[in-house]
Amino acid sequence: MSEDKLFGLIDLNFRFELTKFKLVRALCKSRWLPLLLILFNLFIFVIILLAGLFGGYSAGNYNFGIMMVWILWWVLLILMLVPGFARMWCLMCPFPIFSDWAQRGKLFEVRQGKLGGLNLKWPKRLSSMWVLNLAFLATTFFSGFFTVRPFATFILLGIIILVAFLTGLVFQKRTFCLYLCPVSGFQGLYSQFATAEVRRKDPEICKKHTPKTCFVGNEKGYGCPWLRTPFDFAKNTYCGLCLECFKTCPHDNMALNLRPPGVDLLVDTKREPRGLDEAYKAFIMLGIAIVFYLAFQGPWGVIKDMVRATTLEGYLGYITFHTVFNLLIIPGIFFLFAYLSKLFSGNKEVPLKKIFTNFSYTLVPLGLGVWIGFSLGIILPNGSYLLHILSDPFAWGWNLFGTAHFPWTPVLTHLLGYLQGATLIVFYLFSIAYGFRSSRQTYPDLPQARRGWIPMLGLLTLITTAFLWLFMG
Amino acid sequence: MSRKEIIAVILFILATVITIAGVVGVEAYRRRELYTVELTARAPEHGNWYPQEITVPLGEEVRILIRNIDTVSHGFALPDFEVAVPEIKAGQVAVVQFVANKSGTFPFLCTVWCAGRHMEMRGELIVE
Ligand SMILES: [Cu+2]
Numbered sequence: 243m244s245e246d247k248l249f250g251l252i253d254l255n256f257r258f259e260l261t262k263f264k265l266v267r268a269l270c271k272s273r274w275l276p277l278l279l280i281l282f283n284l285f286i287f288v289i290i291l292l293a294g295l296f297g298g299y300s301a302g303n304y305n306f307g308i309m310m311v312w313i314l315w316w317v318l319l320i321l322m323l324v325p326g327f328a329r330m331w332c333l334m335c336p337f338p339i340f341s342d343w344a345q346r347g348k349l350f351e352v353r354q355g356k357l358g359g360l361n362l363k364w365p366k367r368l369s370s371m372w373v374l375n376l377a378f379l380a381t382t383f384f385s386g387f388f389t390v391r392p393f394a395t396f397i398l399l400g401i402i403i404l405v406a407f408l409t410g411l412v413f414q415k416r417t418f419c420l421y422l423c424p425v426s427g428f429q430g431l432y433s434q435f436a437t438a439e440v441r442r443k444d445p446e447i448c449k450k451h452t453p454k455t456c457f458v459g460n461e462k463g464y465g466c467p468w469l470r471t472p473f474d475f476a477k478n479t480y481c482g483l484c485l486e487c488f489k490t491c492p493h494d495n496m497a498l499n500l501r502p503p504g505v506d507l508l509v510d511t512k513r514e515p516r517g518l519d520e521a522y523k524a525f526i527m528l529g530i531a532i533v534f535y536l537a538f539q540g541p542w543g544v545i546k547d548m549v550r551a552t553t554l555e556g557y558l559g560y561i562t563f564h565t566v567f568n569l570l571i572i573p574g575i576f577f578l579f580a581y582l583s584k585l586f587s588g589n590k591e592v593p594l595k596k597i598f599t600n601f602s603y604t605l606v607p608l609g610l611g612v613w614i615g616f617s618l619g620i621i622l623p624n625g626s627y628l629l630h631i632l633s634d635p636f637a638w639g640w641n642l643f644g645t646a647h648f649p650w651t652p653v654l655t656h657l658l659g660y661l662q663g664a665t666l667i668v669f670y671l672f673s674i675a676y677g678f679r680s681s682r683q684t685y686p687d688l689p690q691a692r693r694g695w696i697p698m699l700g701l702l703t704l705i706t707t708a709f710l711w712l713f714m715g
Numbered sequence: 716m717s718r719k720e721i722i723a724v725i726l727f728i729l730a731t732v733i734t735i736a737g738v739v740g741v742e743a744y745r746r747r748e749l750y751t752v753e754l755t756a757r758a759p760e761h762g763n764w765y766p767q768e769i770t771v772p773l774g775e776e777v778r779i780l781i782r783n784i785d786t787v788s789h790g791f792a793l794p795d796f797e798v799a800v801p802e803i804k805a806g807q808v809a810v811v812q813f814v815a816n817k818s819g820t821f822p823f824l825c826t827v828w829c830a831g832r833h834m835e836m837r838g839e840l841i842v843e
Contacts, residue, residue: 639778
């Protein structure tokens, strides 16, 4: 890949190093970052937990916990943090602070030698996105409650915090974040699309540098808590942006870069191979987006009632359909098109599994576009509630910022469908751009890649058309 | 422990223990200042007003937090004290405040046609 230009415009190898600015590098090297952000979010989440607890079983439009988590946090993640800055949330996430503290014995300083806790290695067979996939899917079974019952949100967050702590006591470093956290998987998947990355600068410096302090740690910082190898890792999926490698690198050889969106989708190295687990993450995310849209933003109250468990039969029906749809139907349809791709290409050697896996990454931009569209459908109509709950977080008649009586004001909702449609088309174009490149990587020559690409292009177009119809009616 | 480590620990305690104590403490103080009653609104089919009988001391300024935990809107009126909230949306908590300056038993009621048995959605305020 000498000069491969995205849409004939941006060189895929283009990088703009933010850390070339002295201030940015100094911030990345300071131990106060990300600690201060984590502590601030800890404060916010303590209030969210209190609001969830006091809010109890009442409906949620006016609850601070629900609004902050499902309107503000979720929407920020999907609209800005992940597409822009990859796992920026993981950098400031407060949930692992308890286990970090337990392992390190210190909040700010760097502990020398072995970390506390049992420090076990996570079983190799589970070292993938499979647990995350199932955990996230299972979490969505209860989506109908999280958004209406503050106490359900309290329980969910409580479980996450508790499991994060216990996992940290038993397993090494950020095992929880890597393999268990329900919101980790989708951030990893869509971070491949992000316009920012942390990477090493000069490979030669890393080659000569022993020991690899970014991996084992030194007096300035910890060896990569996310168990990456900062000296050569190539994609965002599992990089938690914790910035430890900036602190441990004595040569200032780590960089925070801006880059063209999506370049990780073409990465398929020995250390970071494409995998079925990530393929399934892409399916599940797309499937959940479809089900959520139908249930929460579509005109069908019946589906909403099923998700919200108005009747037990309806709810069981939802869980069954949701699971089958995500784990079998979507992958099944995709498998069919992968098979067609192989037929069209005329190639006999490339295994079907490779075609299936490689092409699944083309769903990443499209899936992200669908989620952004869905999130616009949350924030534009409901965003004004935020002003109310910020002033009266516990519904006790407080008015902290004088905005407690701000009326419900939908923003741009008459344009919502068009905004969702336009977003989707942009991300569809990215899917096509990377899809054809994946086809090139899959098949040995250009004519085969062209022919094998046709069914996939058809599928992507079909999905996009279906969503355009849903969004714009 | 270095000075920075101590600062980090203090910030941690501020974000957790002090925040929780602060929130609970401030509200407890506010409630001592003002006689506060919590009232839950549900359609009669789902449990009606809770509690259906509120007792407040004569002469005090009273605040009622009316929490609608239904999925439909309710209203609130306490005619004898000229207190009314035309609409309390699902999940909303409305706050009313008045001086309980006469003793006796006074009805309060829902003013939004919320359910089939809406007319039964009534309760009593006792001032003594
Ligand atoms: Cu009523």
